[in-house]
Amino acid sequence: MAQVFRERANLFMRLGLLGLAILPGSLGLLGFSYYRSSAYTGVGRYVEQPVPFSHRHHAGELGIDCRYCHTGVEKAAFADLPPTETCMTCHSQIWTNAAMLAPVRKSLADNRPLRWQRVTSLPDYVYFDHSVHVSNGVGCSSCHGDVAAMPLMAKAEPMTMGWCLDCHRDPAAKLRPEEAIFDMRWQPPADQPAKGRALLAHYGTRAEHLTDCSVCHR
């Protein structure tokens, strides 16, 4: 009988079978790395806004408090985006003719709010409350990064459930005293474990319930 296959077919066969064995694993590895990469999570990605508002200039260089614009952050689930009138408290007096601010003036004249684009958004099935975090020792920069150094706003953290759980499982590692909540450059001190435990007691947080399903999914 004549050979059906050439000798090279043996090599192809082995490579093919090997590929078949390796394929599921490599696809899994690819998915594992993709869903953790910034290509998927969007960490570091700038978002186009109607006005190129610089947090570095306003919050960093001028030192305007976060709460001047995000008024609800200590009291409500939503931190609030400022209405045009908040911009105009200053910009009716300074830089009144700047071309960059034309959309702000138009918004005021037309009585139509500016359409700011979300930088960090969570799925609808996640119940997130700013006030409960801010008033219990979680600082702005823990989730939003050093906003005072960002000329344009970019997502700082992946906002995956695993990332949320990092803190919810071990809140003491990131808790701050009240006076440091709005400090963009805050870093955990050397004795954070001890301080963190004290802060947990201070805020009255029951850490063992922070990973209950119903804490975030209602």
Added chain:
Amino acid sequence: MSAVAAPLHVEANASPPRLLPPDATYGEVTDIVASGMERRFGRVWWIALGVSLVGTIVMLASIWTLLSEGIGVWGNNAIAVWGFDVGNYVWWIGIGNAGTLISSMLLLTRQRWRAAINRYAEAMTLFAAALAGLYPLLHLGRPWYAYWLAPYPNTMDLWPQWRSPLVWDMVAIASYLIFSALFWYTGLIPDFATLRDRSRGFRQVVYGVLALGWQGSSRQWKHYKSFYTAMAALGVPLVVSLHSVVGLDYAATLMPGWQETIFPPYFVVGAMFSGFAMVVTLTVPIRWGLGLQRVITAEHLDAMGKFILFGALVMGLSYALEWFNAWYGGNDVERDLVLFQFTGAHAWLYWTMLACNCAVPQLLWWPAARRSAALLLATSVAVNIGMWLERLLINIDTLTHGHLPARWGFYVPTVWDWTLFGGSLSLFTLLFLLFTRFVPAVSIHELRELARQEGAAR
């Protein structure tokens, strides 16, 4: 005395009935099977292919509707949360268990008649198990997230709930599908070599790759036998565990009619029963269509008929135990459910089920009925219908008649339930038709072994 004893003695030692023609040679049995698939297929095959293709397209349309509209297109509602979807899943997985169970059990008990039926029984298993897997996936509502059931390091840091029978079910079905595909394919390797050596051109290359360079050397046969027998030994407990887990999907709940310790074994027997019925339902057309009357004989039909009869008796006993336990347990809700089964909204279906599963197979006490292809086919189709009704009624009777009278309700399947079910039957037929065309429907090398064991060829 000796005149009486002698015939009895002969009777006891009588050789089992012959399964192959006494003069069958190795070449002949090879030709019987291979030529069945090599010759031109007639009009019936093409018409059946066309019809099942249309049915498959209807199924795809039904799935498309489901995915774009949501579960609401089905008859499922807030009371009958499981309907056709889970009922059909259990029916198909029961059929999907039987091939491997039959093939393994008969191999381990050295039943010679296995050689003629194991291949297409295993193919049936594979197709049915794959179709069964489709139902729970679609039932998820968002099937594209089905991989959430698998344990993998995800960004949510979540893991499956290992204490849930539904997760066991997923592990068991996935393992079983891979297992039965390997079992089936391993048995096919020597037959693919046979086809490689008797075809030319493109077919030869395809069968050559599938045969993996099989030579039939003693070394290969030794490893093959070692693996195949071990797989058979593993297959039986795997199938029993798989269908026990399906039973636990129900038994681990608190619902009347479900929370019963009998459920796992009762589901295993039900699976074997419906699976054997499906094997018979497929045997009759395969035997006729591929001209295999010489290798699938009346002896085979007879043996399978006995299995169905045995299954019917065990199923009857299981039903009786359910009724007895409902009464003996003294729980009003359980007793009420049994009453509802016999007299309630679906009573006519329940009576039909009892007739199909318990009464009709009693015909098979009569040897002539077991050996008649037409009667056996009629019985097995009745059993298929009866088992389908049973799987459906397990879901809807309990759910529409649970603990709270305020939550009694109705279940009515919609057109999308029916098209999905009819479509899955079509896809099953389509796969089977293609299988008979491209894969030997009967294991050729095991027929050769049978010929040697029976002494037809040495």
Added chain:
Amino acid sequence: MRMLAEFASGDALVAAVRALRQGHAGRLETFTPLPLPELDTLVDPAPSRLRRFMVVAALAGALMMLGLQYYSATIDYPINSGGRPLAAWPAFAVGAFEIAILSAAVAGFVALIVLGGLTRLHHPVFDWEGIERASRDGFFVEIAFADRGAADRAESEALARLLVQHGAVTVMERPS
């Protein structure tokens, strides 16, 4: 040198191999359309090692699955579900059992491919005339021996005679 003899029946092949084994100690291999249990020990007395791989894989698979379930349910994300114990080993046994069988099946299949040489689509044995009958109704034995001169050639002639005596239909020879 290699010699191939074809027999018309399995019994004839078994008898010939038995005779060959008594006289000749060289390497031989049979090619048959069905497994002949008699040949298992005659050609190579060593039993198949395949099931060892299956046992090891089954144990490894079961332990890994138990470990995964234990780690995920008690260490990585303990969830109190209706007061059940976190390390619910009776529940973990189900998954571990299924994975044990799956691992054994996959490992056995890989072992079958590796031990049985089932990647060799091209093989010198397929060069023999008529070897395609080994998947139908031909029973073959191939004998390999050295070719270093007249003594070996005499041996090959003796071999051929032995094979024909035992009913060989054809006997062929080729340089390796």
